[in-house]
Amino acid sequence: MKIYKIAVIPGDGIGTEVVTEGVKVLERVAELDGRFRFEFTWFPWGCEYYHKHGVMMDEDGIDRLREFDAIFLGAVGSPDVPDHISLRGLLLRIRQGFDQYVNLRPVKLLKGAPCPLAGVAREDIDMMVIRENSEGEYSGMGDWLFRGKENEVVLQTGVFSRKGVERIIRYAYEMAHRENKTLTSVSKSNALNYSMVFWDQVFAEVGKEYPDVKTQVVNVDAAALFFVKQPQKFQVVVTSNLFGDILTDLGAAIAGGMGLAAGANLNPERKFPSMFEPIHGSAPDIMGKGIANPLASVWSASQMLDFFGYEEWGAKVLGAVEDLMVDGSVLSPDMGGTATTREVGDAVVRRLEAMA
Numbered sequence: 427m428k429i430y431k432i433a434v435i436p437g438d439g440i441g442t443e444v445v446t447e448g449v450k451v452l453e454r455v456a457e458l459d460g461r462f463r464f465e466f467t468w469f470p471w472g473c474e475y476y477h478k479h480g481v482m483m484d485e486d487g488i489d490r491l492r493e494f495d496a497i498f499l500g501a502v503g504s505p506d507v508p509d510h511i512s513l514r515g516l517l518l519r520i521r522q523g524f525d526q527y528v529n530l531r532p533v534k535l536l537k538g539a540p541c542p543l544a545g546v547a548r549e550d551i552d553m554m555v556i557r558e559n560s561e562g563e564y565s566g567m568g569d570w571l572f573r574g575k576e577n578e579v580v581l582q583t584g585v586f587s588r589k590g591v592e593r594i595i596r597y598a599y600e601m602a603h604r605e606n607k608t609l610t611s612v613s614k615s616n617a618l619n620y621s622m623v624f625w626d627q628v629f630a631e632v633g634k635e636y637p638d639v640k641t642q643v644v645n646v647d648a649a650a651l652f653f654v655k656q657p658q659k660f661q662v663v664v665t666s667n668l669f670g671d672i673l674t675d676l677g678a679a680i681a682g683g684m685g686l687a688a689g690a691n692l693n694p695e696r697k698f699p700s701m702f703e704p705i706h707g708s709a710p711d712i713m714g715k716g717i718a719n720p721l722a723s724v725w726s727a728s729q730m731l732d733f734f735g736y737e738e739w740g741a742k743v744l745g746a747v748e749d750l751m752v753d754g755s756v757l758s759p760d761m762g763g764t765a766t767t768r769e770v771g772d773a774v775v776r777r778l779e780a781m782a
């Protein structure tokens with residue numbers, strides 16, 4: 427039997443609450459299938475760990491994670507630790523340390539999912555946002571000069587390497603070509619006269635290899651408008667790290683809410699483990715109440731199943747989530763229901779059992 431070794435990092439706040447449900451779903455899928463199973467190893471890293479040990483993860487953490495087939499993460503961040511310390515010390519360290527340069531974030535309105543937009547058909551919101559996940563505005567480079575002085579200067583450097591930009595754009599063209607979809611590059615070359623001019627140039631260069639792919643270039647401000655007014659304009663979308671971060675929260679808002687939005691951080695070459703997580707944070711405003719929506723974590727579990735080649739199971743998990751939302755009787759408060767996190771997770775499992 428094939429065994430997949432999964433590192434589970436619940437993290438902080440509702441991260442710990444939702445991850446349990448994602449794991450529950452993965453375990454049940456493996457039992458129902460019978461050809462494979464998961465072996466989960468839990469890591470206590472996060473803000474509580476930081477208070478005790480002064481680090482967000484152990485010094486050899488990256489080395490220890492290396493041997494796993496994938497990482498399943500909840501969320502990181504707590505009001506009592508500065509975000510740049512907690513996130514740089516754990517989440518971003520893993521994304522960059524394992525060269526997970528592709529961040530796949532589906533913005534797809536599933537059946538039964540709430541949508542705040544009027545006059546939009548379900549099929550109108552069906553895109554895959556491919557966010558550059560290793561460099562760009564998130565390079566972490568910069569300087570802080572004359573701190574606290576009158577002439578204080580802060581530099582935050584965006585890094586756009588030829589290799590980094592080309593590989594993410596090529597990944598996007600490959601997907602658009604394979605799936606016969608249009609490809610949109612979200613840019614901002616009118617103001618960012620180095621990084622995004624270069625980005626546009628590479629987008630055009632790589633595009634010559636894919637004459638069959640229909641493309642458009644849209645500035646990020648206009649993209650924000652069109653996500654709301656004409657979401658059907660977008661199928662495959664490729665963009666930089668920061669733009670992708672912001673646009674996918676907007677994507678979550680139009681396609682079911684933060685409780686449903688999932689993402690996969692991929693190292694496509696599989697040289698390092700990839701990481702699956704909801705795109706939401708630790709939600710300190712609702713943590714500990716048992717009401718967080720676990721469906722984003724469940725969707726990210728379905729992305730993991732896809733990644734391991736069990737697309738039929740990935741689709742079944744999403745199908746179970748859709749059934750649950752169409753039925754409407756077991757939903758968390760963010761979706762207008764009264765169910766707890768655990769009840770929602772259990773209901774997904776029951777539906778999977780019924781399908782199998």
Ligand code: NAD
Binds near residue numbers: 502718
């Ligand atoms: P957030 O995503 O945690 O919360 C935004 C809003 O969405 C809140 O009102 C929250 O209650 C709601 N929400 C989010 N997930 C939900 C769910 N599953 N069910 C129901 N409601 C949900 O964003 P934030 O408040 O900006 O960040 C809180 C902390 O999380 C910060 O420390 C931030 O840096 C961190 N963060 C971490 C990640 C991550 O680990 N991947 C992502 C985003 C933010």
Ligand code: IPM
Binds near residue numbers: 513671
């Ligand atoms: C996300 C989050 C992270 C990001 C933060 C917490 C560093 O917002 O995964 O979307 O900006 O990538």
Ligand code: MN
Binds near residue numbers: 671672675705
């Ligand atoms: Mn984000």
